[in-house]
Amino acid sequence: MDGKCLHCGAAVEAGDRFCPNCGKAPRRPVPRRRGRHAERARVTSMARAAAWILILAVLFALGGLVMGFMTKSELDPQLRVLRGVSPDTPLLTDDGHTTTAAEQVRLLEFVIVFVFATHFGLAAIYFALWFWARRDPLPPILIALSVLVALKVLTVVVEPALVLSGIVIQVIAFLALLGGLRAALAQRSLARAAAAEAPPPA
């Protein structure tokens, strides 16, 4: 449909997205600018990564509650038995070492504290990273990503049977963090390039 430009009245042809005379959009008053789309995609990627850091923080906190109380209820019967006998009672551990009832009590109590502490510690780290990511996304996303990978590797090393648990969420989080990292770095490179391009102050 041929017609006239909304802004300058020059003749435009069907399919023209910009007026050949004034460069504005001849029909709708919102001109598109190059680079806008890419920048919006980068901002979205970074926001998505930050959101996943928050999600992981919440998951670690919830996981800490679940795993902590599960471990506690699992070990409590053993602890009751061990506390009932003399502290010096010798025991043989699974890997063939000898220990005493008192030492075993200390160890089991530590295991419970450890499960709570690591999960809540990770939740605290991820909350802090999320807070940091809202100001400056690149460093916290890299740390969140490396901690995620390290935890997976730790599972492979310590408890290979559990390697597939939660894998879907972990893969999605991994990809989101990787995308956010790439976007954050690109954003910085472009900002640096733009600063280098800008004319020096007179």
Next chain:
Amino acid sequence: MSDASPPPEPPVLAPVCGLCRTPGRPGARFCARCGAALSAVPDREERRRVRLAARAVREQWGEFKGVLWFFLVVMALQIAAKVLLATTRATGPVIDAVLSAGMALAAVGFALRERVSVGAALRRAGLAGANAPYAAGVAAGAFGLAFLYFRLLKSLGAPAISYLEDFREAGWPLWSAFLLTSLMPGIFEEVAFRGFVQGRLARLLGAREALLLSAGLFAVAHLSPAVFPSHFLMGLALGAIRHRTGSLYPGMAAHALWNALVLVEEIVGAGP
């Protein structure tokens, strides 16, 4: 003063859009397809600017990916050690030796890809002026805090980790334990984390972020949640020493000394 000739006026009309290559219409000043101005010269500059920026983004991401690959290689080494332990009859010290050798190879390999900054850090002793007392003070402060943290863990009931037991059981001499758990990590972890990682990130991001991130990666790479805080602290201290002295050697010395102190404490503590 004003005898410099004015720059030639760019042609007002261009037959083809410089940006999207759509043929322009006679008399048009803007491209009907992409809206770019049809004056040729500014468009070429704009295209050049966009191309350079895109190349900078690609190059920086490529360098950044090197850091991610390094981290994945370190993780893969840990998994390889686990597989070795599970599938062969290799003893603890053999695994330690394989891990140390793998880490050394990875450190040297990645450092070669960052040879300008790592090389500069290896060509100087870095102890001029107030650097030596600075390095000693930071290292001593970090040792003290890490020691207090280990005391806290112990008071919570954490089981003591024995580094020497495996060596004793396998009949390896004491010096091999110092070589594999003190000297080699001291040298090659410094080359890798303070050399490659910190050097490259400092170039890409800036010194302060490089310090934080290399300390974080250093702590995470040790794959032990219980010692994460102490390793992060140690990573910060060693990174600060590397930044201040501009050399890797003071950090190597501090790192090897700390690992040696852990072994010595085990030897002394095991006595009567």
